[in-house]
Amino acid sequence: MSLQSGRAPGIDGLPVDFYKSFWSVLGEDLLEVVTSSLERGRLPLSCRRAVITLLPKKGDLQELKNWRPVSLLCTDYKILSKVLASRLREVMASVIHTDQTYCVPGRLISDNVTLIRDVLEVSSSLAVDTGLISIDQEKAFDRVEHQYLWQTLAAFGFNPGFIAKIQVLYSDIASVVKINGGLSAPFSVQRGVRQGCSLSGMLYSLAIEPLLHKLRNDLTGVCFPDCDASFKLSAYADDVIVLVNTQRDIDVLVNTVNLFGCISSAKVNWGKSEAVMVGDRLVDQLRLPGGLEEGGQGLVHLASRGAAFRLQFIQRLLTGPTDLVWRTLSCCILQRFGGLGLGLSLFLMDSKRLDASSLPAFYRSVFSVWTLLRKHRQEQDDSLYWLLQEPVLFGGLLDCPSWGGPTLSRLLHTAGVSTLGQAVELAGPRLDDPVGLAARMGVRSTRVINQLLKHWKQKLTGHQCLLLTDFCDGALLPNCTDPYPTIGLFLDFKNCSGPLLEPVDPVGASLEDASGKTLYKLMVKTLNQNKLNGRSDTPWRTYLDLDPDVKPAWRSLYKPP
Numbered sequence: 435m436s437l438q439s440g441r442a443p444g445i446d447g448l449p450v451d452f453y454k455s456f457w458s459v460l461g462e463d464l465l466e467v468v469t470s471s472l473e474r475g476r477l478p479l480s481c482r483r484a485v486i487t488l489l490p491k492k493g494d495l496q497e498l499k500n501w502r503p504v505s506l507l508c509t510d511y512k513i514l515s516k517v518l519a520s521r522l523r524e525v526m527a528s529v530i531h532t533d534q535t536y537c538v539p540g541r542l543i544s545d546n547v548t549l550i551r552d553v554l555e556v557s558s559s560l561a562v563d564t565g566l567i568s569i570d571q572e573k574a575f576d577r578v579e580h581q582y583l584w585q586t587l588a589a590f591g592f593n594p595g596f597i598a599k600i601q602v603l604y605s606d607i608a609s610v611v612k613i614n615g616g617l618s619a620p621f622s623v624q625r626g627v628r629q630g631c632s633l634s635g636m637l638y639s640l641a642i643e644p645l646l647h648k649l650r651n652d653l654t655g656v657c658f659p660d661c662d663a664s665f666k667l668s669a670y671a672d673d674v675i676v677l678v679n680t681q682r683d684i685d686v687l688v689n690t691v692n693l694f695g696c697i698s699s700a701k702v703n704w705g706k707s708e709a710v711m712v713g714d715r716l717v718d719q720l721r722l723p724g725g726l727e728e729g730g731q732g733l734v735h736l737a738s739r740g741a742a743f744r745l746q747f748i749q750r751l752l753t754g755p756t757d758l759v760w761r762t763l764s765c766c767i768l769q770r771f772g773g774l775g776l777g778l779s780l781f782l783m784d785s786k787r788l789d790a791s792s793l794p795a796f797y798r799s800v801f802s803v804w805t806l807l808r809k810h811r812q813e814q815d816d817s818l819y820w821l822l823q824e825p826v827l828f829g830g831l832l833d834c835p836s837w838g839g840p841t842l843s844r845l846l847h848t849a850g851v852s853t854l855g856q857a858v859e860l861a862g863p864r865l866d867d868p869v870g871l872a873a874r875m876g877v878r879s880t881r882v883i884n885q886l887l888k889h890w891k892q893k894l895t896g897h898q899c900l901l902l903t904d905f906c907d908g909a910l911l912p913n914c915t916d917p918y919p920t921i922g923l924f925l926d927f928k929n930c931s932g933p934l935l936e937p938v939d940p941v942g943a944s945l946e947d948a949s950g951k952t953l954y955k956l957m958v959k960t961l962n963q964n965k966l967n968g969r970s971d972t973p974w975r976t977y978l979d980l981d982p983d984v985k986p987a988w989r990s991l992y993k994p995p
Contacts, residue, residue, distance in 0.1 A: 437450045437453075437454075437509070437513065437516060438450065439451050439454070442487075442506050442737070443506070443508070443509060443694070444480070444483075444484065444485060444506050444507045444508030444509065444511065444643050444714050445480060445483055445484070445485050445506070445508060445610070445617075446480045446508050446832070448508065448509055448510075449509065450509050450512075450771040452508050452509070453513070455512075457703070464510060464513070468510075468513075468514050469508075470832065471602065471638075472599055472602055475598070475602055475605060476602065476605055476606060477511070477605070478510075478604070479509060479601060480508050480510075480511075481507075481508055481514075482605075482606055482607045482608060482878060483607070483608050483609065483610065483620060484505035484506060484507050484607070484608075484609045484610075484614050484623075484628060484854070485505070485506040485609070485610055485611075485617065486503045486504070486505055486506075486609045486610065486611045486612065487503070487504055487506060487612045488501040488502065488503055488504075489501065489502045489503075489504055490502070492493070493706075499572070499573070502629070503576065504629050504630050504826070505609065505628040505629060505630040505631070505812065506612075506630060507628065507630050507631060511603070511631075512631070512632065514603070515603060515632040515633050515829065516632045518596075518599060518600060518603075518632075519631055519632035519633045521596070521977075522596075522633065522636050523537075523539055523636065526538045526539065526636055526639070527539060527540060527541075528944065529590050529640065529643070530639055530640070530643055531643070531646060531647070531650065532757045532758070532759050533650075533666075533667055533669055533759050534639055534642075534643065534646060534666055534669040534670075534671050534917075535644070535669070535670050535673075536635060536638070536639050536669070536671035537635035537636045537638075537639050538639065540755050541755075541857040542750065543670050543761065544743070544746060544747065544750060544758060545750065545754075545808065546668045546669075546670050546675075546757060548747060548751075548760045548764070549665070549668050549759055549763070550566065550668055550675060550761035551796055552678065552760055552763045552764055552767060553566070553656070553665060553763070554566075554710075554712060554796075555714040555767065555794040555795075555796065556658050556763060556766070556767065557656075557658075558712055559794060560658065560659060561841055562656070562658055562659075562679075562712075563679045563712065564677060564678075564679055564709075564711075564712045565677070565678045565679055565710070565712070566675055566676070566677060566678075566709065566710045566712075567675065567676045567678060567684070567687065567707065567708075567709045568673070568674070568675050568707055568708045568709070568710075569672075569673075569674045569675075569676065569691070569702055569707050570672075570673075570702065570703045570704075570706035570707045570708075571672035571674075571700060571701070571702060572701045572702065572703040572706075573697075573701075574638065574642075574671070574672035574700070575626060575627050575629050575634060575638055575672075575698055576625070576626035577625065577626065577698075577699045577701060578625060578626055578627050578638065578641050578698065578699070578700075579625050579698055579699045580601075580604055580624070580625055581635060582641070582697060582699070583627075583640075583641050584597055584601060586640055586641055586643075586644060587600070587640060589638075589644075589862070590640065590643075592804070595625075600633065600637070600932065603631070605661070607622075607623045607628075608620040608621060608622050608623060609621060609623050625699065627641075635671065638671060638672070642669070642671075642672065642674075642700075644694070644698075645674075645690065645691070645694040645698075645700070646669055646674070647666060648666065648690050648693075648694070649666065649667055649676065649686075649687065649690055650666055650855065652686045652690065653666045653667070653676070653677075653678070653683050653687070654666075654680060654682065654683055654684055655677055655683075656669065656677045656678070656679050658763065658766065660766055660769075661762055661763055661766045662762070663759075663762050663763070665677050665759075665763070668759075681898045688909045711857060737961055738954060738957045738958045738961055738962075739750045739954065740799075741803045741806070741957040741960075741961060742950065742953045742954040742956075742957045744800045744803040744804075745803060745923075745948075745953045745956070746801060746950055746953060747800060748781065748804060748945070749945055749946070749948065749953070751764055751778065752778055752918040752921075752945065752946075753917070753918050753945065754782060756915055765777040765778065767793065767794065767797060768780055768793075768797070769788070770792070771788075771792060771793055771797075772788070772789065772792065773847070774827075774847070774852045775850070775852065776823075776825065776832055776852055776853070778823075779823045779824070779825050779830075779852075779853060780825075781804065781825065781832050781921075782811070782823075782824065782825055782830050782831070782919065783825050783828040783829050784828055784829020784830075784833075785801050785804045785805045786805045786829075787828045787829050788801060788828060790802075794869065796974060803957070806926065806957075806960050806961075807923050807925070807956065807960065808923075808924040808926040809829070809921050809922065809923060809924070809928055810921070810922040810924065811919055811920065811921055811922075812920040812921075812922065816904055817913075817916040817917070817918075817919075817972075818901045818902075818904075818911075818912045818916075819912035819913050819914055819916045820916060820918070820919055821854060821855075821898055821901055821902070822853065822854055822855030822858070822905070822912055823853055823854075823855065824853060824854045824855075825852060825853055825854075826846060826852065826853060826854060826857060826890070827843055827846060827847060827852055828843070828852065831893060832854055832890050832893050832894075834846065834886070834889075835885075835889045837885075842882070842886065844877065845875045845876070845877065847873045848875075848876075849875045849876070851871070851873075851874065851875070854890070857871060858902060858905075858906070860874055861883075861906075862906070863902045863903045863905065863906035864888055864891075864899070864902075864903070865887040865891050865902075866887065868880040868883035868884050868887060871883050871886075871887070906963065917946075918946075920944060920945075920946065921944070921945040921946075922943065922944055922945070923943045923944075923945055923948065923956060924937070924943075925937055925956065925959055925960060925963075926960070927963050928963075930964065930966070930967040930968075931967065932965045932966060932967055932968045932969055932970075933966070933969075933970060933971040934959070934966040934969055934971055935959055935967065
């Protein structure tokens with residue numbers, strides 16, 4: 435079973451581990467009970483009753499609204515909701531728009547962070563007036579009307595039988611409050627999705643989607659130079675950030691939110707909502723709703739976590755889903771770098787030779803982290819698109835030969851020839867016509883250009899040469915959706931070694947598949963290599979004469995309750 439162990443049980447006191455241990459005995463009986471309950475449209479009493487405990491939020495804890503209620507549900511209820519959630523998860527990405535990332539497989543909260551950060555960076559650097567309004571939904575999960583939720587699911591085209599199963603989970607339910615070590619009398623629950631249920635996050639994303647859909651249709655949004663997309667909002671569950679730069683969009687936002695509240699019982703707490711304005715003109719001309727004032731909050735930065743986050747940004751940018759809402763804006767920023775006109779191909783170069791001083795602060799830090807690791811590219815002969823995007827400068831696979839010195843690289847850069855595709859346009863698919871390339875570079879003699887073309891042809895495989903020929907003959911076209919070239923990440927230690935600096939993965943961590951934990955370990959060892967150099971993994975190894983195969987483990991000192 436995929437349910438996590440160690441979680442608080444519901445009112446019957448039976449934890450997940452109980453069901454895992456005795457599943458061979460209980461499994462068939464539980465299935466019979468669940469089947470019968472779904473047929474009757476009513477769960478057993480223990481499944482319908484939840485224990486509500488309160489977790490503190492931000493603000494004055496003397497006020498009840500600053501506590502978050504969490505429902506402790508019985509494990510048999512969780513098993514049923516987990517089964518339904520696994521089915522609902524399969525279709526979430528096709529129903530929920532890409533700017534909502536909550537409880538949708540393949541989407542991360544870092545997508546929201548990336549989009550908003552880049553919007554602020556570009557707005558500031560290009561003097562584009564932009565306003566960001568962060569909407570705080572009051573008791574968002576608890577205010578969802580059940581009838582509205584069922585109608586929303588039906589409008590999205592969910593099968594009536596599937597909707598009926600979810601309705602059973604919310605039929606005749608009640609809760610008791612855990613307070614001062616005891617339980618209150620049960621009371622009926624008429625609305626809200628239970629925070630603690632596997633379905634609650636996805637149900638809320640579906641419940642708020644009509645509001646977001648209306649805003650997408652009616653808002654003008656914010657546009658940036660050289661970027662075709664219009665950016666209107668970013669959402670993670672009930673945390674919605676709306677992008678505006680006209681009073682009309684603010685008025686549309688207020689009217690839409692009020693209308694949505696009438697049909698769903700949702701309510702915006704303008705007192706907790708926040709706004710950030712980029713541009714002095716907006717501060718003077720725009721009227722913020724509900725007495726909302728401009729303000730902002732800072733973020734805590736830890737070196738290793740911050741570096742790992744930047745690696746995750748690169749991972750997401752290069753290998754993430756094709757419909758990432760912020761990738762267009764990120765590529766727009768990268769293409770302005772150094773006059774190269776390159777986007778994602780910058781990460782195929784030797785980042786230590788790139789001057790990132792012209793980039794926004796975050797992107798400078800991204801390349802700083804990228805230089806800390808040693809990269810190895812696996813051969814990829816199948817993609818015409820990335821073959822044409824292959825850099826011919828600054829340490830790429832087709833970098834200028836050493837005999838050319840910095841002069842040859844400078845001439846190519848000045849001539850706007852940064853990729854193999856640009857070179858093919860001038861020298862032909864077989865790279866055998868130096869006249870056009872020499873003219874573009876302003877070189878009178880073609881002897882040097884012939885040597886350069888010969889150097890490039892020697893670097894290409896036979897299959898890659900065939901791809902170029904088919905491309906120029908019109909038999910093959912580049913596909914921009916081809917996966918990014920596979921890159922392996924390795925620790926780059928300089929005269930440092932020791933048991934605490936052993937490789938995270940001996941064969942290298944694949945950028946595409948590496949988990950956040952793996953990237954974090956890479957950066958911890960990289961940033962602290964001097965401190966960890968030569969240190970033993972435990973001081974007891976010498977005293978106890980431990981075998982090298984014996985590794986330290988926290989469980990020898992810590993026993994879970």
